[in-house]
Amino acid sequence: MRLTRAAEYAIRCMVYLSKQGTGILTSRQEIAERADIPTHFLAKIAQDLARAGFIEIKQGARGGFILLKPPEMISLLEVVETMIGEIYLNDCVARPSSCKIAYECAVHRVWMNARDQLRETLALVDFAQLVKEESCLAAFPAGEFTSTDSLETDIHNNSNKLQ
Template sequence: MYMLYSKSSEYVVRALVYLAMKDNADFIMVKEISEHTEIPQPFLSKIFQDISRAKWITSKKGKNGGVKLAVNPAKLKLLDVISYFDGMQDYSRCMFGHKECGVSSKCALHNKCSDLKNEIYDFLNSTTIADFTSIWKKENKVSLKELKIF
């Protein structure tokens, strides 16, 4: 079957949403982010190394250290985040693994699946980290544990 995103992508979206909710006030400790997002701290540290290379966050070591967002969350699309961690999905590939589907013939569900894949792509390409932040604030949640992003 068709996989939309990995656990790494899910974690990175949660972490970026949390940072966006903090409105870039101060550097936030990884431990705090881990607690509020339910992402294991060692895994979160690794994720932050990766997204630091993408220049999505900035980090600071030391007593008042931590991480904060380095980009406007309204410009950070889900498609970019997921593609960074999982690679660009082949949205032309048959969801049922038929190699010839769409090339020389079409499987029974080709048109229906094609519409779905286009909708998924459009959603990921038009939804930003800021969109999730708005939803979180609108629902007045205390932590990301309560907001099911995916």
Template structure:
């Protein structure tokens, strides 16, 4: 499974916001700098995350971005589904009717189990967990 850059950058930006949750908006330039995300790309990404309800954005000198939800209420599965859409390892799991082997495929149940395991892991990791981990690693100098 390959994680798209859009998801990686989205998670990094949201973790940065989770680390500042409750402390007001964080400027795009600060998020970009701290997370190594090109600012022009981040602007587009934050617009998407705002539109999807994860982020609140405010323009102006005191502007920036903040989480629209509590970090414990946002998990990686939600983010991946929002930013990537289909996270299935094979298209035939999503579009079963398009597969001529669907009724007799020995692999299908294995890949479905893999997909369910991945979704379960992602659903159990919240932004709150990641923000705490990031703060711990930063304090350790890692």
């Protein structure tokens, strides 16, 4: 599975809006520049994010986007699946009925488990965590800090809450 460019840009947009906070109007131009998203792409992405209820779009010269939900209430999975639909790794996972041997096939179970683990991992990461992680990374010069220990700890802690 590979994320679409739209999904990657949507994640960047949501991280940037999460930094600003819930209810704060942020201009399209600011988001495009700071999150490195082409403005024409941002308009389309915003429509999808607004339909999903994550943001509100304000039109006009003083327009922009407003984050509607607290960042800790929005998972990475929700945003990814808003942009690309339900995650699946191949057709037999998406439509088991399309394969005559799907339920007898050992590989089908591997694909299902891989998809489930990916979805679970993305569901455990919220945008407040991503903002926190980004602010930690920003304190180090480029390339000096490569560990994802703090985010992995957050994922592990959230995973334990589900059990």
